[in-house]
Structure formats: C-alpha cells, structure tokens
Amino acid sequence: MLSPVSEQTKVVLTEADIPTHWYNIVADLPTPPAPPLHPATDQPLVPDDLIALFPMGLIEQEASAERWIPIPDEVREVYKLWRPSPMYRAYRLEKALGTPARIYYKYEGASPVGSHKANSSVPQAYFNKIAGRTRLTTETGAGQWGAALAFAAETFGLKCDIWQVRSSFEGKPYRHAQMEVFGAWSIGSPSETTEIGRKLREQFPDTSGSLGMAISEAVEAAVKDPNASYSLGSVLNHVLLHQTVIGQEALKQLEVFGEPKLDYLFACAGGGSNLGGISFPVIRENLEGRQNTTIVACEPKAAPSLTEGEFRYDFGDTAGMTPKLKMYTLGQNFVPDPVHAGGLRYHGMAPLVSHAYHEGLVKAISVRQREAFEAGVLFSRAEGIIPASESNHAIAGAIRQAKQAAEGEVILIGVSGSGLLDLPAYTEFLSGEMADS
C-alpha cells in the first residue's frame, strides 16, 4: 500500500502558458552541426533540393539558425486541445522506491493521439496547408506517428495517406483503426500502390515489411504528386524544433513546483524528437549557467545508436533515397530486434541530438526491454498512468538514478506517451514470456 500524500501532485498551467515560440538549439550550440548532404552529389543540401518533399515553411525551419521561431496562432489554437501538458510529482513512485530524490514527470500521453507526436504533426500539417499542398504521405511503424499525422491532417483539411509496415498493419488493428477514425487512408507496406512497393513484393514475396520500405513508398508517392508533401515524425531539425514546447513548459512547471534546480533529466530516444523536445530548452539553461542538469538519453539495447554506433554521415532510410545526415548510426542496413518499443527501433539518431551528444551536452544509456517494462509496471502501479513502451526506457533510467540518489536530488522523467495501445506487450512481460532484447 502506498500511503497518500498531501502536497500538490500536478501542475497543469493555463492556455496562456503555451509557448509562443519554438526554441532552436542551433543558435546556441558551441559548434555548428554538420550540414545534410545531397545523396547523389555529397554536396551540402540547398533548400530547393527539398521542395519536392516539404513545403518552404518547414524547409526554412530545417535550415534556420534563429534562436526563437514563432508558433503560428493557428497551431497554438490546436495545441490548446491538450497543451500545456501536465507535470506530476511522482510521490507514490518515490515512496515505492524509498528514494531520497524528488521525482517529477512530464506527461505527453494526454494528447488526442496519446503521444508527443502531435506536437509536430500539427505544425507540419499547418505549413503544408498554407503552402497549398492538399495531401500528406508518410510511413509509420507501430502507428503513433501515423495516428498523429492523421489527426493533424484532418484538422487542417488535408488528405493523409499512410504506408504502415505490413506486420504492424495486420497485427496491431487498434492503431490502424485510430488512423481510420481520423479519416486517413492506410495500407500495409510493401503494397501494390507504388513502383517500389511492387518491386519489393516481387523481390521479397513473404516480407513482413520494414520502416525503410514504407519510407520509400511514402517518398515515391509524394514526389510523384505535386500537390503532396512527405511528412516525417522525427530525426529532422524542424521536427525536434516543434517538440521544444515540452521542455519550455517543463521548466516553467518546475518553477511552479518550487524547484529552482534540476539535477537529472531522463528521456527515451529513438529518432530523437522526444529527447530533443524536452532537453534542448534545458541544454540552453545549462549553457547559460542557470542549470547544471545531467541529461540522459535512454535508448533500447536493441537499437543503441548513441551508445554503440558511429558518428558519421549515413542515409536516413534503408534504400538510400534520403539526404545523408551526420549522425550516430548503426548503419542504414541495421535491423533491430523486434522489441515492443517500435518507436525506438531506428538505426540512427537525429543529427541535432547526435551533435549535442558528441559535444558532451547529453549523456546516454541503453536499457533492455525487460528492465524497461519492470519499470513501467512499477510506475503504473504507483502513479496510475500506464506508460508507452518507449517511455518505459526513460523511467528505467530514472529509477537507476533514484536508487543511488543523494538527499533532495531532483529528477525529471519525460513520459512521452500512453501505453493503453501497448497493453499486449505488458501482458507478455507479466507472463514472463518477453525476450530480454
């Protein structure tokens, strides 16, 4: 039994506290990050190289060195549906652990789609809308990004076509249904709807699909339709930029909780958008001497790009169709074990996170999935919220630290999403049948 508590449990803030600007860490990095390269020429990209894929508003953000980029009113209005997201003091988790630390968590799972992904899908849809594009194409694995983009496209009246890795499309009907409710068209990939899809099906008739294949289909569809854009849910600068609303709100909420000093920040990292979003505003505080926070990226042991990869130029996709990005990578052909945290199964890491890690501004650990789910179950039983498979990696990292914490240490966990659609993975863990990848 966890005894009750009598202090403030959560800080929600008001709609007036939704950030008015996104924070661009490029303006503050001690050294400039390496530019993306054209896949054919190995020359630094110019904005025009991307115009077939993205609207100019997003391309400008991708290349910007401005510190603060205004959030359009139309985007802030949609953010109001779930932002500011709540921050909780994890009293019951602290008691369950017997830690002398004070633990807080910032929860993104209360967004309409259940994860932080909507923070970027909404501005992506908006900038496409004002550029006159009428259709978005994307890939999705487990479906969190697909659902977020479907919601955003519906909100701004755009068509949304989603290629979902076939094994997930067939095996995870809930996410697929969520995209349908928001009016999106989706299909298992590889499919008969694209040239590359037909080629892949001929070549690998029994394939269950992969993110790399689905990206290729979505990119082909966008390039062939002048009214369409391709949308990506992580990795790129503009995606991480949009996610900085998380970290900005978090700093304000810690202030309301009366915590001037944050010692540790734990966030899960796959492509890097969640980690970047919550940590970049904190890195700025560190760089300006207002904080001395240790930021820890928590990767799955199955896709340990920061902890075991190389820092070099690599393609963002398997087929080598995307620009080359300077990042920590396990290689474009690396196929992670089929762990449940589908959102973290990426061979590389966002260039901005990679750069920050290389500069020593971020640390990293890797976590096996049984430790992650053990942490998730403990968290659920203490706090009531069942976290997403991905978020469990951050909770596991925080628990490691809480067990050795000094009196009064302050730990913040980024809980990036809800685990309600991950419940079968919890069953697998509780029954003892989960592989310890």
Add this chain to the structure above:
Amino acid sequence: MLSPVSEQTKVVLTEADIPTHWYNIVADLPTPPAPPLHPATDQPLVPDDLIALFPMGLIEQEASAERWIPIPDEVREVYKLWRPSPMYRAYRLEKALGTPARIYYKYEGASPVGSHKANSSVPQAYFNKIAGRTRLTTETGAGQWGAALAFAAETFGLKCDIWQVRSSFEGKPYRHAQMEVFGAWSIGSPSETTEIGRKLREQFPDTSGSLGMAISEAVEAAVKDPNASYSLGSVLNHVLLHQTVIGQEALKQLEVFGEPKLDYLFACAGGGSNLGGISFPVIRENLEGRQNTTIVACEPKAAPSLTEGEFRYDFGDTAGMTPKLKMYTLGQNFVPDPVHAGGLRYHGMAPLVSHAYHEGLVKAISVRQREAFEAGVLFSRAEGIIPASESNHAIAGAIRQAKQAAEGEVILIGVSGSGLLDLPAYTEFLSGEMADS
C-alpha cells in the same frame, strides 16, 4: 477543414478546486425515494443486511440523507492524479455542425483508467481499507469498472479479484491486460472458482457468460470471505454519490467560461452512475431556481430501461441474489443485444436516477448504435478525442439538439470515457458492418 479559433478552449481548474464534499441528492428530492427491499422478506433493508457485502462507511453513504458528505483527504489525494477533469468548448464541433449553439464537454477519459469509473473505485477501496477489509471482489463486462477497481485496490494495498464475462475476457485482451498491470487477479466467468460458477458451467457448458453470472460469482466469493467486500461500479446510491464530483466541477467550469446559464445537459446512462454524477448537482441548481437546465439521459436502444421499461421493484442481478430496487427495469432476465457500449447493457437503472426521471427532473431518449458511432466519428474528427462507445450516445443526443438549437443556446455533454480501447468497434462502424441495434 475546420478553421482555427482564438478563444479559450478548455478550463482545467487547479487541485484546490477538487470538491471537498460529495453531493447527496436524497436531501433535496421533492419526494423520498423508495427503500431497497430484502430479497427474502420484502422488508426495507437495514444496514446490517449489507455488512457481509460492504464496509460500514459505504453502507452509511448508501442510506444517508445528508446533503453534503465529506470526501476524505486520502481520497482527494488520489483524485489529484486526474481531477479536476478538463472541460472543453467544442468550437470545432460547433463549426462542423453549423450550429448557433455553444457546445461544451466535460471529459472523464483522462483518468488513469480512461473513464469516470475511478471516481468511485477510489473511495470504495479507501472505505474498505479503513474498515480492515483486505480483498475486493467484483464483476466486469467490457472491463472499464474492473480496471478502475484494480487501480484503486492497488493504490490502497488491497487484493482485487475480478470475474469478467467470459466472452469479454477472451475477446478483449487489452482491458484484461490493464487489470493485470494494476496487479489484479481476473478470470473468465463462469469459472471453476465458485460453487455457482461450477454449477453454471455444468448447466450451460458452452455459455459465453453474462454480467448476471459474473455478479453471482463475485458476490459468493465476498460472502464466503470475512476479509472481503463486494464492489459495484454503478446503480447504488453511494456510487452515484461519488460521481457527483463531475457535476460540481462542471458548474464551476461553466462559470469560468462565462456561462451563467446551461440550457441542455446530455449524458449517457446505463446503470446510471455517469448520468447521476454529472446531473445531480445541476438538478440541485434547477430545484433552487438558479438554473433551468433540461437534463437528457441518453440510453442505447438495445437497453432502453427509462424509455421503455417499467418503474417497479426488481432484482439488481439475473440470479435474484441482490436486494430488490425500485427502478425502471426491463426485467431481471432481459438480455440486451450485444452492442459495443458494454457499459450501458444493463436491464435496470439506478434507483436515484429512476426516481428523478419519474419526478420529471430528468428526460430520456434512446439512441441506436450506428447513430451513436456516427456522432463519435464526427466528434473525433472535430475535437481529436476519440470517445468511449458509451459516451457516443450522449454526443448523438447533443447533436440532435444542436441541429435545432436557438441562437446562443448552451449545451453540455458528459463525455464519460476514452474510446482508445473501443477502436475495433469504430472499425466495424466505418466498414459499414455494424448492426444498427
């Protein structure tokens, strides 16, 4: 495309605004409700008749005529995990409907278990804990109540044993997993774990189970164990009492939105706890002349107890083991069509809601499930939140009214839960395969 808006979208309030008391409508009803009767003697129940099933704290609430019943601090502390629940202005839904009405919705789906059920499971677990009981037994259909009680039992260190209708236990693995994550034991009913269960399995070897059977098993288990109590998720006075936090918060939130006058309130009604919880504080406003709100209970056409039932004494369960309650009922043997809104498939209606309806304080309509899901899809696409199957009935009722509303009419919808675990039902609707029960 739904164009953006520029006004306040939601009112969340702060933890200090969580009600300090539950509101007991018995104190204000123009005529006293009829008492429950002992099933064997047909004499009015006395508190001792219930002591094998419930702790004295809850029995006292069941029989109380006090207007305000204090919420223990220990319960308010747990409420802080999700209360106050948010109220939204449905700007985008209004635009999609082209209605001159102003539509608001109070959303209970952000609770840790995804529905309003936690408002009562938490105090039920608490009053059992302080009475020294160590184990709770209950039944559940689709699993919303089971998950809520599992969460509450874990929070107060109680064992929780759940008999779930076998067809749901086997066919809805997500809810079942949710109960497991919170540490509850659950089994498909009828089971080999009780006398009545074994008897039923012998008698009906191929049965897929029913709520009536599962209640019988949970009651038998509680009665046979002096350390155990039985817990119910709706129907009884004390359950509706706990849910009045919803309506109290809603009145305050309308005030913050600058709405002195509420014209219509729509809420779904199965056993009656959601409808009672949001409407009883509004009925008080009506009775005292501060409001003139039309309150509309929205039932499924498949279980139309208010709109097509009789107002008479009936048993709460199929087997006739419970006290007799004066209520609108379709008869203890009535078996509703297998509609997706499992939480509304009850043959009767809470005695307090029945009484209020009989007195003309509440109106009622019935809604077929295709109209309900059509409303749910429209709501999802406008507001981002995918509502529970049950809540869709209230949304459908509100949409009927919004389409014929006068300029400036104010409509409030009680959205009792999240539909993330109901997504397969949405797929069935969108594919055109849903029966119109």
